[in-house]
Amino acid sequence: MKKLLIFMGCLLLFLAACNQEKETSQASTSQKKQMKNVKLVLDWTPNTNHTGIYVAKEKGYFEDEGLHVEVMMPGETGADQLVAAGKADFGISAQESITQARVQDIPIVSIGAIIQHNTSGFASPKDKNITSPKKFEGKTYGGWGAPVEKAVISSIMEKEDADVNKVDIVNMGNTDFFTAVKRDVDFAWIYYGWTGVEAELRGQDLNMQYLTDYSDKLDYYTPVLTTNEKMIANKPDTVKAFMAAVSKGYQYTINNPEDSADILIKAVPDLDPELVKASQKWLSPKYKDDADQWGIQDQKVWENYSEWMYNHDLLDKHLNVEDAYTNKFLPNK
The missing domain is CATH 3.40.190.10 (Periplasmic binding protein-like II)
Known part of the structure; x- marks a missing residue:
């Protein structure tokens, strides 16, 4: 009789544990469904x-x-x-x-x-000596073909009485900045937090004209x-x-x-x-x-x-x- 009671007690504990595990599993499944x-x-x-x-x-x-x-x-x-x-x-x-x-x-x-x-601006290798928007004249800009590009270049060049029509604007497509400035263009529009930092790691000095240096409206x-x-x-x-x-x-x-x-x-x-x-x-x-x-x-x-x-x-x-x-x-x- 004593052995039977012990057995029944163990069985009840086992069943209770199984039930608790099932409830926990159901709750977890329910939570996943609610995601x-x-x-x-x-x-x-x-x-x-x-x-x-x-x-x-x-x-x-x-x-x-x-x-x-x-x-x-x-x-x-x-x-x-x-x-x-x-x-x-x-x-x-x-x-x-x-x-x-x-x-x-x-x-x-x-x-x-x-x-x-806005952390973007126009970047060029130091040896191209593009130290201001005025010096965009006679240079080639590499972009992606959006109308806003010429408007922004013109806007900051006007601050120095420079003429955007003296800039050769070309579409460089997916060519990366570092390849483009070695091959076909003099300057491009970059975000310093990625391309500018990459230039630092490459040991390549850049001249930067940040948009926010020329107009609050471009911030x-x-x-x-x-x-x-x-x-x-x-x-x-x-x-x-x-x-x-x-x-x-x-x-x-x-x-x-x-x-x-x-x-x-x-x-x-x-x-x-x-x-x-x-x-x-x-x-x-x-x-x-x-x-x-x-x-x-x-x-x-x-x-x-x-x-x-x-x-x-x-x-x-x-x-x-x-x-x-x-x-x-x-x-x-």
């Missing part, structure tokens, strides 16, 4: 502009917000088109592209500035995070959750550039580790810069740049600024 799948499309191949996203994935910040995020490459279609069409829930773009899209009634909205100030947001109007209207909680996780990812990257660089290298092993680490060190302080919080956008910046674009015949009509961007999905400070 929302969203797609984020990059603007270009992965680089340090995107580090906060990869940090948010690695650190589980998206999971904490109930999101499973798939990172996509833009392909030939482009990030803006994929987001506007609902083929991707979120994307990476620039204020220039959003402005042009909104004027054409394309329903895409900027929901966060990845970098607070626009590039890059930015985007979504479409349907997401904002129908799934605002998802947008808010996404931005909470991304904000946390970029804040971590601001505070921990070395560890964040390692996370990006692990996620994208084809990248040059030395370049990623140097670029991240340069860029991390610039994500937030002088803003109150990462991601915040100022209406005046949107007004200034859209006015500049309109005045340089890059827009058919004025931008309705209030519809082009929003800060409402950023976390409360």
